[in-house]
Structure formats: structure tokens, C-alpha cells
Amino acid sequence: MLQLPVIRQNPNWVKERLAVKFFTETGLVDTILLLDDQRKKLQLEFDTNQAKVNSTSKEIGALMAKGQREEAESKKQEVAALKSTLQPITEKLGEIEKQLQDELVKLPNLPSEKVPEGRTPADNIVVREGGVKPQLPKEAVPHWDLIKKLDIVDFETGAKITGSGFPLYKGKGARLQRALIQYFLDFNTAAGYTEYLPPFMVNEASAYGTGQLPDKEGQMYYMPADNFYMIPTSEVPVTNIYRDEILKETDLPVKMTAYSPCFRREAGSFGKDVRGLNRVHQFDKVEIVQLVHPDNSYAVHEEMINHVEKLLNNLELPYRILALCGGDMSFTSALTYDFEVYSAAQERWLEVSSVSNFEAYQTNRMKIRFKDEKGKTQLVHSLNGSSLALPRIMACLLENNQGPEGIKLPVALHHYFGGDLIS
């Protein structure tokens, strides 16, 4: 959620930035300012009336103590009159506050100045590429054929147990998942991230805090009996750890990492996007999250990108880093870099990580603040990134490293997997 003072101070600039995201309902900005104005007026009115009620009530107490009952009674009537004028004000104030909140939530985060212009994924800018694309032999096949041949992921049985898009990992496939999770977590904790294993369902307040609600409600699995949501990423529970907290400046940066399965309904997906492991309803992911001083967030963003890049280098996968254009960024992000790995048999790039700076957008909703050296309370900045999402990493490892003897794993995984070959 954008900070009201920011909108107040520079509504036109806000509108300009929103245009970069192709957010056209700029009338919202004016509506918000209008509501804010009304709110202030009503609050002043309420406060002055309520102050009178409070002081008169005290007088009544004093009169009663002195036994002056008649005066007390007449004061009581005064209060009653005040309260009847107060009632409509209170109601109106409540309404306006709710409206203001509702409208405020509809505004996406403002893109940073670094965000490239553009409307579609084609406008994203390749920042850099790394690794080497393998030259695959003619008989090379996509991962959905490989997993069948090797019998390491069983989609049919997953569909029988649950439904399509719920893969059942088996044997070395299950083991590879475990190895990757373990490796990623070790890599992150070695870089100073504290490991968490969070709840996989969250309540409404948490889903709202990171911006899944109300924007992406349909993307989450919902458990109506308890009003819980299955997490679409561990970002949700992990960032919410510090909801409504005021940190000390010396606590910053807070660096957290967590593994979790991720649940996504992926309503509306179709075609080659969903083939095999390319897009599934349940997948595993290790996430990194940081809460940082607002002055540092862009430096930290770079640091996180380098961190994820190192991981991909260690996995010996060809990758590229994209700066997402205004039209392709998420609602809540101020700047996002996507990481894609090259899936050699499908001959396409697959997104495996998205590293974003949210500035104060999430933390304003969650009220995650810190006291600066002057003792002033301000919002921290939040960032997160995948490190990494497993299924597509697995798809690429399988496709890119296939050979006559089987799948050769990168050195970094040998220890974790307990071997160097899937055959």
C-alpha cells in the first residue's frame, strides 16, 4: 500500500509513475485525496465533540462526589445532546475511513526509476546472460519424456491422488528434490540468512499483508472451514513474521530464508506452458526475504541478485537475468529482476526466480517499522527472491545434462544427492 503522505505531497508524480505500469485508473489518486480531506475534517469535528463529552463527564463525576445531583443531571443531558450529534459523525467517519482504505489498496506500487519502459514480456530487458547452452544430440528429449523413462516423476498417479498439476516425485526424483532444497538452504544460511520453516497455511491478515489479498485472491487455495489460505510462496508467512513490529535500527538487515511447498491455482494457464514440470499447482521453493533500511534497499537488491546468480552458476545452468518492464511487473513490486534458465530440449527460457524490491509497499500494509537514529519511526523496505523454485530447475538439469548413461548432475549437488548420475 502506498503511503498517504507520498500521494498527498506529489499526486501528479504518483500518476506519472503509475502510467509506467499502465495503470490507467489515475482518478483513484484524486478520489483518495478527496477522501483523505473529508476524513480529516470529520475527525476534527469528532475530536472536538468527543473532547467536550469527556470533559463534561469528568465534571459530572466531580458534582456527584459533592452531592450536587441536580447539576449532575443537567450535565448528563448536555452529554446526551452532544452524543446524538456525535453519532452521525462517527458513522460517516467510519465509512470514509473504510472507503479510503479500499481505494488505497487498489493502487499498485510505484515502479522505481530503473524500471524499463514497456508493456509486455517482450519489452523486458536482458541485463546479462551466463552459463553455456549445451549442444544436445538429435535424440535429446524434453524432461517430460525423461522423467517417464527414468521413472522419477509420476504425473498420472499425482492426478489420481489429487488432480492434474500435483506431481508425485519418486525414487531419485524425490531424492533430487530433497538434495536441491538442502543445498539451497545451506547456500542461503552460509550467506547469513536465518532459516525458517513456516506454516504452509496463513490467515487472512497475513495474505493481505504481503498483497496476495485482495489482488490475487483467485490464485490461492482457500480453506473456508477455517478461513485459511494455502501459501503460494513462503514469502507470505516469512514476511509476516515481523508484521506490526517496530525494529531497532541495529536489527537491520533482517535476512530470512525458508523452504516451503507452494500452492497455486494457476487459473487460466494452458498449452505448452503447463507441460510437464513447467507449471504445476504444487511445487517446492526456497525463498530469501530481507527487511532493510530504506537507504539500502537497492544495494541489497543487487546483492540478492548476485546471490541467486551464484547459485545458478554453481548449478552450471545457462541463465539470463531480465529487468521487468513496467507493464510486466507485479502489482506490489517497485523493481523486479527475473532469472530464467535455458531449457535446452524445449529450446525455451523458464523462469526460476524473481527478485523484487517492494520498498515500503508491503511494510506499509504490515506496519513493519524501525526507529532511526533520531528516534523517528519509519517503514523498513522489504525484498524477496526465489533461491530457487525447484521444478523448472529440475526440468533444465534433466534436459541439459542428458546423455547415453543418464543425467549427469553438477558437482555442487554430488554431495547432497549422494551421487553424480541419475540413470
Place this chain on the structure above:
RNA sequence: GGUGAGGUGGAUGAGUGGCUGAAAUCAACGGUUUGCUAAACCGUCGUACGUCCUUAAAGAUGUACCGAGGGUUCGAAUCCCUCCCUCACCGCCA
């Protein structure tokens, strides 16, 4: 799921209708003292939204908030109702 006890500021914890936005202690922060550390002493030490004042900072002032929401009352942390959570015991169970 049942029964009982609770939920107060960073922590402990007092507060059963007005003098309580909240005692006290601890922690934290600033200072004095000290060769250094410790101790001692002094001071500061909730959040949000407004208003006034100011270039701003600071300051003054109002309102709300003692798990959440509602109610009673002139007046609620305090009484009542609903919900949530925590703890203990029982039941069930990985």
C-alpha cells in the same frame, strides 16, 4: 472437542467504574561519576490519526487504542455478550 484459568507498554507485573495512557521493577537509550569495567546516581523511555505553532526540526494540544468486535453507563483496562489466542487438565491422535 470438553473443562478451568488467563490475555495490560520491549519484558515482568499492579490496576474491579471517574484522580490510569496506565504504578513498580527490569531491560534499553542519554548523561554524571570512574584509569577501564562494574556499581551508584540523574534523565529519557507506547502507537496512530488530527489541530495549533514553526521554513523545518522541536514544542503545545485533542482524540483513539490495555487480544478483536459489539453492548451497558454521564463516564470502561475495570461490568456484560460474541469471537480469537495462550496456558493447564481431560478426550482424541501423527
